[in-house]
Amino acid sequence: MHLRLLFLSLFVPIFAHAQLAQTLRGRVVDKESKYPLVGATVQVVDQSVGSISDTAGTYRIPKVPVGRRTVRVTLVGYKDVLLNNIIIDAGRETILDVELEENIQQLSSVTVRAQRTGEARNDMAVVSARQFTVDEADRYAGSRGEPARMASNFAGVQGADDSRNDIVIRGNSPQGVLWRLEGVSIPNPNHFAIAGTSGGPVSIINNRYLANSDFFTGAFPAEFGNTVAGVFDLKLRNGNNEKHEKTVQFGFLGTEAMVEGPLSRKSGKSRSGASYMASFRYANLGLFNKIGLDIGTQAVPSYQDGFFRLNFPLKTRTGAPAGSIALWALGGTSTVDILVSQQKADDRNIFGQNDRDQYYTSRMGVAGLTYTRPVSKRTFWKTTLAVSGNVQDANHDYLFLRKDGSGNPIVQNSRFVIDSLRPILDYRFKEVRYTLSSFVNHKTGARSTLKIGLNTDVYNFTAFDSVRTFEPPTSTRFTGWQTRWDANETFALLQPYASYRTRLTSNLTLTAGLNALFLTLNAKSSSPVEPRLGLSYDLPNRQKLSIAAGLHSQMQPTYTYFLKTPNLVSSSYPPPLVEENRTVGLTKSWHYVASYNRLLGQTMRLLLETYYQRLFNVPVERLASSFSMLNTGAAFSRIFPGALVNTGVGQNYGVELTLEKFFSDNYYFLVTGSLFDAKYKGSDNVWRNTDFNGRYAYNALFAKEIPFKRSSLSVGAKFTSTGGRWYGPVDEAASRRNQEIVFASATRNSLQFAPYRRFDIKIDYKINRQRLTHTIAVDFVNVLGIKNLLSLSYAPQPDGTFVKQEYQLGFLPVFYYRVNF
Secondary structure (H helix, E strand, O other): OHHHHHHHHHHOOOOOOOOOEEEEEEEEEEOOOOOEOOOOEEEEOOOOEEEEOOOOOEEEEEEEEOEEEEEEEEOOOEOEEEEEEEEEEOOEOEEOOEEEOEOOOOOOOOEEOHHHHOOOOOOOOOOOEEEEOHHHHHHOOOOOOOHHHHHOOOOOEEOOOOOOOOOEEOOOOHHHEEEEEOOEEOOOOEEOOOOOOOOOOEEOOOHHHEEEEEEEOOOOOOOOOOOOOEEEEEEEOOOOOOOOEEEEEEEOOEEEEEEEEEOOEEOOEEOOOOEEEEEEEEOOHHHHHHOOOOOOOOOOOEEEEEEEEEEEEEEOOOOOEEEEEEEEEEEEEEEEEEEHHHOOOOOOOOOOOOOEEEEEEEEEEEEEEEEEEEOOOOEEEEEEEEEEEEEEEEEEEEEEEOEOOOOOEOEEOOEEOEEEEEEEEEEEEEEEEEEEEEEEEEEOOOOEEEEEEEEEEEEEEEEEEEEOOEOOOOOOOEOOOEEEEEEEEEEEEEEEEEEEEEEOOOOEEEEEEEEEEEEOOOOOOEEEEEEEEEEEEEEOOOEEEEEEEEEEEEOOOHHHHHOEEEOOOOOOOOOOEEEOOOOOOOEEEEEEEEEEEEEEOOOEEEEEEEEEEEEEEEEEEOOOOOOOHHHOOOOOOOOOOOOEEEEEEEEEEEEEEEEEEEEEOOEEEEEEEEEEEEEEEOOOOOEEEOOOOOOEEEEEEEEEEEEOOOEEEEEEEEEEEEOOOEEOOEOHHHHHHHOOOOEOOOOOOOEEOOOEEEEEEEEEEEEEEOOEEEEEEEEEEOOOOOOOEEEEEEOOOOOOOOEEEEEOOOOEEEEEEEEEO
């Protein structure tokens, strides 16, 4: 029946003149205690329709015309809230939950335009924080609906890598980014994730099951530990608890299906308020590759991911709301076989090395149970128990090429002739994490809020890695197999914290907090006192001045603790491998940020931020070298340093500008610019540019929506430009010995790639029909086909050279067709 209705809606015109409409409903609660608010007025501006929240805080407004609407929420004793650009589609109900902030000026009327300012949901953040919406992740050209690629448009953030969604924040390594979901830290939520990284080619997370979430770039509130670079604090929404709704999508990144609705029904209404939501996606890249569509590489990735959430509202004996219990899970698996032996001699291969066949599989998953309870009108309690895991499994076979009498590889039908394949690498890493996150939020009065919590992670890490290499490249002799990892370890990470926020006056707000971090793996990995402090002052003419400072620390990627390195004091050759990095301590950083925020008219804002970060206790090699952990975390390979010590330092400073027009009058724009400098010092005591010191980043986005009676056309564009990444002259002997590019240590990062530039265009056409919404969209990524340099790879050539320049993906159309019903 649904398929028949879908077919008719696409090809049979509808001539009825009645205005299409849909239901708008949700809950109104106190921002701090999450306690339901009774008697709040919820009105759709300019539509003369509205509702009053009941004893459970719920409201319902039926027959709201489709399109973008503005919603005003008012309640005596609370600040008014004006919510702009609430999208009403015919294909699904709009569920809008609203949090109201208590007003300390009881006799005055204060309006907070939360959706316009982009201010974070987290009240403890006064600088370097922004709320992002699902609508923004869909709207920004080139973002592919992913939170990370969307965030690369914000000031201070770089994402100059078409093949990965790593984000570089203020010159920091992307390794320093923390991903949180429902309050718990999670493994890298990307397909084809390499140990020690926070990004990847394709996100596992689907923005359609996210609620509005926060992104932080510095001076984090006390609840965020184990990070020195940035935080994604993701929130999940509940499924529709009254009506079954479905979404089907087919596109470049996969075929997707999503369902949600009530778990039980009675007399047309939900009996318990319980709901379900589930989604699944399967990659289409193999299909597109077979029909001749360029997917950017000859190796065809395969992946799939899924999600579900069950939410059960709780009630007291009197029927009053008593919180909820939610069971949720998400995960994905991905596989890619990079078979150089089956590729043509001139094929692109940006995801692997060119001298071997590589088989790679990764898996990531997390499941959690979340309990939330408004204990009273002033106190809110939330606890999440979760288990998560990630696995990386790889095998490499080295290619022996058949050569002619002159020693040159033989090519037939544009392919190298292969003599034999021999295994040279086998590894499997597995990390399982058991997590408890719990906090209590208590309003000590209309002016002040206290938040106390604990984040605990118990890790179990198992790893095995065995490798062998050639002695000289001209020989067929191998070294013996060496075991670089053989671990089965269990340890814990404890992070208690406390945050306090108070409005000292109607214009001046103070936030203060303490975090502590204890890693049981070794005695050096503890940071018992990490102070956080922030002040925010509201100036006349809708201006705000804020400052913040804090101490932050982060453990190292788990696998680096158990790497066996050569024992250079041994007299035997080759030297035996020993585990020396187990005692490496935490990387630490002081953050100092000042910001100026001004609203320009009703729909525009100007934000200026300046910052300084001092990094210390950075792991560097014990022997004098240019290596630093600040340069890691943005590649498809692991790192293999020598013995490490915490004597490295670094510093980042810069200034950022944001000019943003929020969506109104059917268009918006966002212009961001950053000037910065990021330097580090290794154990050779030389200051150098970090790999990510692009020195500048610029983004300009624009989109225009043209509404029709029952449809709308959106056209958007984005231009981005950043400074190139740094590298240095290649150490030829070391590169041949390791069969991968090794840069000369003394001259590391003395050279810079050309600037990265990209222009994207996005076209989105939405059609509303009775109980159906169709969306057709295409993202033209790098529409000008600009050739941006990605990296240098090890690729032996007939003329004896082995350094090959690898370029980014180039022009890539990312399209989808979606229907909601």
